[in-house]
Every structure is written in C-alpha cells, then in structure tokens.
C-alpha cells in the first residue's frame with residue numbers, strides 16, 4: 194500500500210504563496226488528474242508530493258512518513274516523478290534513457306538483470322515506441338521524447354507515479370495511448386497522478402479530479418462533481434457547458450468571462 198497525503202501543506206516560492214493549506218489523500222489503484230488555471234500551483238503541488246519542494250508549513254506523507262526525509266534512492270524507488278517538458282541532454286539511445294529508470298534499484302543501464310530488461314521493454318512497448326530502442330533520444334520529435342521520458346518513469350516500477358502534463362506535446366492518438374497507459378497502471382494497483390489542461394480527457398480518464406485555484410484546493414471528487422459549469426466559471430473564468438454523451442461528458446468552453 195502507498196498512500197500519499199498532504200497535510201495542511203503550504204509552499205512559498207520567493208514572494209509567491211504557491212500553495213495554501215492543502216489537505217489531500219491519494220490512494221493506490223486510482224488515477225487522479227490535477228486541473229486548474231495557469232499559476233494555480235499544480236506543478237508545485239506535484240513537486241511537493243514527490244518530495245522535491247520543501248513545505249513552508251504542513252507536510253507530505255507517504256504511508257505516514259515525511260517524503261522530504263526519505264533517502265533519495267529509496268524515494269526514487271517509491272515515487273517516479275516526471276517533470277513538465279523534460280529534455281534529454283545526452284545522445285543516449287532510447288533504450289538507455291529508459292534504462293535510467295532502473296538506477297534507483299542499483300541496476301546499471303548497460304548491465305540490466307533480466308527483471309530490469311523486462312521492465313524497460315514493457316515500458317517502451319506501453320508508450321508505443323517499440324522499434325525505437327536504438328534511436329538517439331536527442332533525435333526524436335517532442336512528442337516521441339515525451340513518451341521516452343514517460344517510459345523511463347514507468348520502468349522504475351514505483352508504486353507512485355506523478356507526471357506533469359504528460360500529453361501536452363502529443364498528437365490525438367498518442368494522447369489516448371498515454372492516458373490508457375496511465376489508467377491501466379493505476380488499475381494494476383499504482384497510485385497515479387497527472388496534471389492536465391484538457392478537461393474533457395481529464396473527465397473521461399480520471400477516477401478523481403483535484404481542482405486547484407490560486408494555491409487553494411477547491412475540490413477533490415469524481416469528474417462529474419468537480420467539472421461543473423459554476424466551477425468552470427469561478428476557477429477558470431470561462432463560460433462553458435457540459436455536453437452529456439453516452440458513457441461520459443464533454444466540456445465545451447464557449448467564451449472567456451470578463452476578469453473580475
């Protein structure tokens with residue numbers, strides 16, 4: 194079991210109060226999507242959950258233990274974190290980049306044990322990059338590179354996976370491929386959290402949605418409870434309507450509302 198929780202979590206970045214008094218409990222087997230307008234504090238929350246940002250008040254606990262006090266290798270085995278718009282600095286092959294996900298297990302990328310090779314192969318196949326293993330990762334498109342980095346995070350086989358805007362650079366087909374991977378990962382027992390701006394895809398794939406606005410937690414519930422026309426107006430400043438379809442709903446953004 195890996196339960197991740199924020200308790201009265203506040204984070205100040207320079208002069209900005211990025212997060213204020215967040216109370217949140219996330220559980221295994223659930224795919225949670227964090228939404229909110231630009232600057233709401235989504236990336237800061239994800240980084241704090243990963244133990245990469247020191248809370249100014251409150252705490253982040255993994256199974257009751259403060260993540261900030263875990264040793265980095267232990268934390269990396271427990272929590273795989275993928276930042277927004279990640280880059281690959283060295284001309285390593287796709288297989289070598291994904292194999293870096295095994296480092297927290299003490300496995301060298303060029304000498305993986307069978308279990309490590311299997312984790313790498315499965316992750317590459319899951320993101321639809323079979324056949325790309327020997328390509329230099331620096332010679333890929335932005336969307337291909339984003340999927341390589343997601344595969345690296347998956348290859349870690351951490352029980353917690355935190356990903357910041359995993360579909361931002363992807364074409365429509367690969368948006369669905371990646372969201373299906375994340376959903377399946379959660380259904381297999383992982384605790385999966387992703388930041389997304391596409392509210393319709395968030396509604397379709399998420400088990401639960403966290404809505405942040407100006408550093409505050411506005412809602413944490415099922416998509417249909419969070420993505421209401423009133424909340425879209427209040428938090429995103431848009432007039433929108435919800436179109437109901439068989440098996441789900443579509444968020445149609447009609448126009449920006451005048452700023453208060």
Ligand SMILES: Nc1ncnc2c1ncn2[C@@H]1O[C@H](COP(=O)(O)OP(=O)(O)OP(=O)(O)O)[C@@H](O)[C@H]1O
Nearest residue numbers: 206207208209211230231232233234235236237238
């Ligand atoms: N290094 C920093 N120093 C000072 N303030 C920062 C820093 N990084 C972010 N902020 C501020 O903290 C707040 C939250 O930023 P954060 O990146 O978490 O927002 P976000 O919801 O992820 O936004 P976006 O949707 O634009 O990616 C914003 O007001 C931002 O300007």
